Amino acid sequence: MLKHGILGLLNYGKMTGYEIMTVFRDSLSFFWHAQTSQIYRELQTLEKSGWIQSARIEQESRPDKNLLSITRDGKKELARWLKDDGLKSVIRSPLMMKTFFRGECSIDENIEFFKNLPEQNSVFPEGCKKADLLINEYQKNVPDRMKTLYWKFTMDFGLMYEKMLRKWCKNCIRELEEFKHGNTAD
Amino acid sequence: MLKHGILGLLNYGKMTGYEIMTVFRDSLSFFWHAQTSQIYRELQTLEKSGWIQSARIEQESRPDKNLLSITRDGKKELARWLKDDGLKSVIRSPLMMKTFFRGECSIDENIEFFKNLPEQNSVFPEGCKKADLLINEYQKNVPDRMKTLYWKFTMDFGLMYEKMLRKWCKNCIRELEEFKHGNTAD
DNA sequence: TGGGTCATGTAACCTGTTACATGATTAG
DNA sequence: CTAATCATGTAACAGGTTACATGACCCA
Numbered sequence: 514m515l516k517h518g519i520l521g522l523l524n525y526g527k528m529t530g531y532e533i534m535t536v537f538r539d540s541l542s543f544f545w546h547a548q549t550s551q552i553y554r555e556l557q558t559l560e561k562s563g564w565i566q567s568a569r570i571e572q573e574s575r576p577d578k579n580l581l582s583i584t585r586d587g588k589k590e591l592a593r594w595l596k597d598d599g600l601k602s603v604i605r606s607p608l609m610m611k612t613f614f615r616g617e618c619s620i621d622e623n624i625e626f627f628k629n630l631p632e633q634n635s636v637f638p639e640g641c642k643k644a645d646l647l648i649n650e651y652q653k654n655v656p657d658r659m660k661t662l663y664w665k666f667t668m669d670f671g672l673m674y675e676k677m678l679r680k681w682c683k684n685c686i687r688e689l690e691e692f693k694h695g696n697t698a699d
Numbered sequence: 700m701l702k703h704g705i706l707g708l709l710n711y712g713k714m715t716g717y718e719i720m721t722v723f724r725d726s727l728s729f730f731w732h733a734q735t736s737q738i739y740r741e742l743q744t745l746e747k748s749g750w751i752q753s754a755r756i757e758q759e760s761r762p763d764k765n766l767l768s769i770t771r772d773g774k775k776e777l778a779r780w781l782k783d784d785g786l787k788s789v790i791r792s793p794l795m796m797k798t799f800f801r802g803e804c805s806i807d808e809n810i811e812f813f814k815n816l817p818e819q820n821s822v823f824p825e826g827c828k829k830a831d832l833l834i835n836e837y838q839k840n841v842p843d844r845m846k847t848l849y850w851k852f853t854m855d856f857g858l859m860y861e862k863m864l865r866k867w868c869k870n871c872i873r874e875l876e877e878f879k880h881g882n883t884a885d
Numbered sequence: 886t887g888g889g890t891c892a893t894g895t896a897a898c899c900t901g902t903t904a905c906a907t908g909a910t911t912a913g
Numbered sequence: 914c915t916a917a918t919c920a921t922g923t924a925a926c927a928g929g930t931t932a933c934a935t936g937a938c939c940c941a
Contacts, residue, residue, distance in 0.1 A: 514793050515900080521800035531920050544795035551901060553922055558899095578920070595804055600794060600819055604860070605929095607700050608786060609730035609853045614707035616846035618781055623849075633786055660802035662878065663809075666871050667795045674790070677863045685852050692848065701928080717892050737929060739894055744927095764892070791901095 515547055515555055516564075520591045523565060523583040525660075530556055530579060540664075543636045543671050556581060564590050608634065624689050627682045634678060636671045701733055702741055702750075706777045709751060709769040711846075716742055716765060729822045729857050742767060750776050794820065810875050813868040820864060822857045 518541070522533055530553050537547040559565045564587035570578040583591070608630075615623050704727070708719055716739050723733040745751045750773030756764040769777070794816075801809050 514796055518796050544790050544792040592803065595800065600797065604730050604822060606730040609856060610700055610704050611786065612849055613853050614781060615849045636790060663798055663801045667799050669870065670795060670867055673863050673867055677859050681856055681859055684855065
């Protein structure tokens, strides 16, 4: 999956591993985290697969750059991945895992848990405003609306997810309060 | 994370690796997938950590059982994990990754993509009814409402997530249709 | 007699995380 | 002078996936 993310970015233009890292950190981190160590490793395997090429660029004042570019085979693979609709809905959710077993804690502890969740579990580190700013910048700098539209879709998803999470927490708290006050009637 | 899921299950009572696998497959799979191979491996490391114990039970007509039980240290660790509020909101979402780069495909292809998504990406394999049935069964068989309440919360989350996903897809389709018909005004 | 369930796992591989290492430049 | 940024990675470990292996029982 990370492989194809990298291919997608290189399809926009040539980049270094470092730049790829910054894009993941600044723009994609709300749905995917990638460490430099993993990126550089994937770059090696991508090159072995013949999907990307690297060109050493010497610099005086800075360390040498390794400028990556996508190959024809890489573009083919990217297209194949996009067309392929095998998308498993694996929600691997640590949050659900922790919720499932909360019967071991007291009701008051759990009310506290759900109260703190929306803050702690925010998708956008700096809150929602950041997302709007990001998308505006994208649309200013990248004229191709065909691309920015889909970028916006991912942010919409993030915002809707956050909203849903807050609603769910409120529901949980309400039900716990009801249970506490003896109102166990369905 | 899987380690603690296993600890949580064994905290309800003694089980074999096989039974743990069936619980993950039948009840927890909508938020966590666990293969037998991984479960048996984790069981080994859990035993090495002193968090669980195993007792070989010989059977005549079936292979021997390895009945696992949680130890005092295991219970401590489970409690620690539940109390610890370090919950990173890592949404590792293949769906978002694929959405982000869809600018490479045609608008019509992408409308098709979003139309098919809710079916393909359903959290509950057999649809929502299954979830309701599951929760009702839980509440009948397990008298401890303190537990089933939290189980219900996880299912509520699954149902809300599905609803949100459908809404998001509808939004995306609407915006793509608008874009197609030249209505690019914000 | 063939497929499903019970019941155990191993091996190889791929992916993700944590920690470490280097070294120059530039902005406060 | 110190911290951040640019720019490269390696090593070890942890966690997840895929494929394979065994074997008896039970039900149709």
